[in-house]
Amino acid sequence: MDAGRFTTAASIAPFADGRRDGCFDAIFAGTVVTLHHADLLDTSVIHGDGTTTAAKKGGDNIGFSGHKKVKGDKVVAFCDRNCNVIAPFISAPGNQNESPLPREALPAVAGIAASISLDLRGTIVSLDGVYDCPRNRKAIFNRGMVPNINPNPRGRKFTKRGRKPIFDEAIFQERFNTIERVFGWEDRFRRLLLRFERLSHLHYAFKSLAYAMINLRRFC
Secondary structure: OHHHHHHHHHHHHHHHHHHOHHHHHHHHHHHHHHHHHOOOOOOOEEEEEEEEEEEHHHHHHHEEOOOOOOEEEEEEEEEEOOOOEEEOOOOEEEOOOOOOOHHHHHHHHHHHHOOOOOOOOEEEEEEEEHHHHHHHHHHHHHHHOOEOOOOOOOOOOOOOOOOOOOOHHHHHHHHOOOHHHHHHHHHHOOHHHHOOOHHHHHHHHHHHHHHHHHHOOHHH
């Protein structure tokens, strides 16, 4: 049993080292470049959303999500209209407020776009109502993109004064066939359906590989 345990640890170690060294992020970025060269990206609209993974054995970077009623971590990712993941995900404990995470993800989106000379000016960024706040809208506008965020009344009894924010219901409904579908494909990787790794960077290494495989599905 000891030999088997050490063999497993030895086989897992490269994943942990690769995540710390940025190898898996480079692999993922390479898939986005490949899709761009094959003219398979449609970034006229990009959809973002978050998903929470339950952690069964504890570990770092986890917290109890009162909304999902599970203890684990969450990530926010962006995809295009063809269900291609276009930016490395942003991770956080399950109990952290999800609203600020898109602001952390946008620089990664812009970085990958710049690396492949992809112009995102005028791109519509569609998000759920949980991300509806002035800071998120401003962060999107400052990068030359257009926010399409489902307005969140947050229990208001009266209509908020001022100019109504930009929102296209038809574009927002695309999320069920784009980012939600991507998360459904992710759940088909049994290693990611539940988090068993105590070390978060090991779990995220597997997640990066999953998103890379999702992007390369058209070439298989």
